Amino acid sequence: MSEYQKLSKADAAELQNAGHRLRIDSIISTTAAGSGHPSSCTSAADIMSVLFKKYLRYDVNNPGDAAADRFVLSKGHAAPVLYAAMKEVGHLTEPLTNLRKFTSDLEGHPPTTLPFVDVATGSLGQGLANACGMAWVAKNIDKAPYRVFCMMGDGESAEGSVWEAMQFASHYKLDNLCAIIDVNRLGQSEATALGHEMEIYRARGEAWGMHTLVIDGHDVNAVDKAFHEAEITKGKPTLIIAKTFKGKHMPEQEDRDNWHGKPMSQDFCDKIKKHIEGLMESTDAKITPRAPLQAVENLQFASDVKLSSPPSYEKTDKVATRKAYGTALTKLGDSSDRVIAFDGDTKNSTFSIDFMKKYPERFGECFIAEQLLAGVTIGATCRNRSIAFASTFSAFFSRAADQIRMGAISKTNANFVGSHAGVSIGEDGPSQMALEDLAFFRAIPGSTVFYPSDAVSCERAVEIAANTEGVCFIRTSRPATVNVHANDAQFAAGKAHFVRSGKAAAIFGSGITLHNALEAAETLAKEGIEVSVIDPFTIKPMDVDAVKKAVEETGGKLITVEDHYAFGGLHSAVSEVVCSEGLGAKVKSLAVPGVSRSGKAAELMAAAKIDAAAIVEAVKSF
Ligand SMILES: Cc1ncc(C[n+]2csc(CCOP(=O)(O)OP(=O)(O)O)c2C)c(N)n1
Structure with missing residues (x-):
């Protein structure tokens, strides 16, 4: 276990200054964009500085490499502070004033088109579960030492999904995961329910099995010590609960309500920049990010994964x-x-x-x-x-x-x-x-x-x-x-199978309703009525040629039968093809009309009129 080395005065000054630079960049870029969330960036700036300059292990020229530590900005609206951090370490050279421009990938919330972003965020409460998936894979599949960090807001932590994720992280002992909550007391429209009640956050973190640390998120020494402790803690994920202030070092906005999601006017921007520059200490310390501990193979999307043996069923199984x-x-x-x-x-x-x-x-x-x-x-x-x-x-x-x-x-x-x-x-x-x-x-x-x-x-x-x-x-x-299909039948997305052919009507069925359609076809055949029964296999994409063929062969008499409500499923998919291809056809819909109840499957399908009897009736009433 490595001993904690306190930051030198010079390094602390440099990390503090970097935090200030992240603040300034976040404010300037949101002012240039005319929108964005500068106050949400400034509360997180010191944590981001220490994390990106001293703790994360990555190659600044290639932060998307598989060996790199991962960072998930769950409070995605603070994207400018992430971009500022990537500029600070020398990765981003694009002007941050391109923020939110259509021509730039510096979107309002982090997009995966940026090499240092693995998951899109912005719908709050989701990043930690994503981070858990990455950490679980690191431990169990890659078996590699890269680590995963996730930064959340305190308002965001009202989402139950945040605590679901902590439960998973502690259950799987994801000690390669470090979650951070930036407790800046304020949400969007008012203060959060807990404000700065740090001990309540601590109790919650501990209750979910996290190694929980409560710190001053603006003290780079405290932040540094917490990240060190997270790194050496084994058997448990770490949760750093950082007390911060929204709008930190923005003199007229700090810790004040009503500044969420508001860019500064040029005037304010200039004044705040001057104020923050005045806070910087002179230092010649240089801190460069650490390299990954171990190379990890980069993987492409695999498109050749096969079943180890083909399907092998008896027809009657x-x-x-x-x-x-x-x-x-x-x-x-x-x-x-x-x-x-x-x-x-x-x-x-x-x-x-x-x-x-x-x-x-x-x-x-x-x-x-x-x-x-x-x-x-x-x-x-x-x-x-x-x-x-x-x-x-x-x-x-x-x-x-x-x-x-x-x-x-x-x-x-x-x-x-x-x-x-x-x-x-x-x-x-x-x-x-x-x-x-x-x-x-x-x-x-x-x-x-x-x-x-x-x-x-x-x-x-x-x-x-x-x-x-x-x-x-x-x-x-x-x-x-x-089984309807032979073991050696060929399948592809967007390729339907005509299981039966006839001219009286074409019935599209999927899952259980394909079997109902086949039963109906048998009944109709006994009366000399031959219908086509089509298994679309995929409802998206829908096989356009199969729909065309069905229309041609039946003179436009189509029936869809689905164990699904009437909208958005099989009927919609077939009808979309009929419309977009300008096919002359009537598409009758047999679908579940409303809320069902308990009963036998056959009773419920009969009540919903998606059973064989309903299909027979639909064919006869064309
Ligand atoms: C699921 C979800 N609900 C609502 C929003 C709208 N929204 C964006 S930021 C925000 C407040 C976030 O507060 P907090 O997590 O404390 O972050 P801060 O900006 O204070 O750092 C809200 C309500 C959202 N993005 N996602």
Whole structure:
């Protein structure tokens, strides 16, 4: 354990001066932009100075290198102080006055287009879960000594997701993680609930299992000592709770309400700059950031991860797609030790348990904390460190909608697998049924939405998702169903399968409703009515050629049948193609009309009119 060496007077002066330079740069850049959050930057400036100049290990010319320590600015609105820090150490040469300009990557909140930003932040309360994912991967997958730091605001800490993340960090003994709360007493519209009640923060941090330190966040000596202690603390993550003042060293703004998110006028800017320059001590000390301890291989996005063996089912096997997910994930895990999985205490229902049993060291239990689950998974995949899958009941991903939305902004490659879709889960009732999930995941930019209908296609969906960039969502079903596709069937995103062909109508079904459609087709065939039954495989992208073919062959008689509410799912996807391609077709929608209830799956599907009988009726009433 290395002994703490107190800062020399000269080094302390230099770190203090650097803090002042970060303040000045944050104020100047936000004044130039005419918007931004200078007062939120100035409270954090001294902590940023010590962290970026003395503690973070990175190559200033290549801060995105895999070996580098990570920094997550969870209070993303303080982006100017992060840019100022990267300028201070010599990385950023672009004028900070480009802040918030359309032509610059110095966006209002940190974007992942900057090499020193791994996850987009700005929706408060999410950064720590991302940081947990990175630290978990560092420890368990990379097994490398790089560390992860995360800076939050005190207002931000009202988010429950912050404390979910601490619970995860302490459960997994992430001693490579250091969280910081910049307790500047003020939020956006008023003071925070706790103000400067530092002992209450301490008690909370300790209660969540963090090695908790309360310090004066403007005293560089105290900040330095705290970062040292975090570095040598083993077995526990550290939480530094720093008492600071919003608008520190801005004489007319410091510790005053109503200055959040307000840039200074040029006049104020000039005056404050002069004032802060007057506080600087002369020193010739030079402090340069430390290099990483150990090289770590940079990884590209993998696009060649394969199932270790192809699907092998008997035609008559009845297998739920959720079970096939567990099988496929395990097979992917055989092929690549970068495949990892997280779950939210539903692993025996989603079947991620199968993966956990074979690869326990690559499985992370997030417990019943879905925002954490999504945040950790997004953090774990960044810089291509892993191919990560998160699973829970699909309904519960809605709790993490904001994390997933932010994941898209981060350009995440995280994969989300939602089981227990629709009314076909049966007796558990509507609280457990996902009926909006397709609409949500389809709306995410760059997403791919898989809805496999049997075990064979589900295994392939998992394989394709692992190799597909952007957010992938796989919707799995609870009931066991027979296999529709041959073991050697070929699958691709945006490639539908005509499972049956006929001219009376074309029925698009996914998951359980594909089976209902096939049952209906049998019934209709007995009456001499032949219909097409189409398995789209992906609801996004939708196979345009398949929709065109269905329209041509049936004279424009299409039916979509889905175990989902009527808007944003399969009907929307098929109708979008009909509209955008200018196809002459009527698209009848069979979808769950409203809130369901407990009952047998067959009863609930009949009540929702998405069962075989309803499909027969829809075909006949064209
Ligand atoms: C989830 C979320 N809710 C609300 C906001 C709007 N907002 C931006 S900054 C802010 C206040 C943040 O206060 P604090 O965390 O204490 O940071 P400070 O600026 O004081 O350092 C708010 C409410 C947001 N960005 N994200």
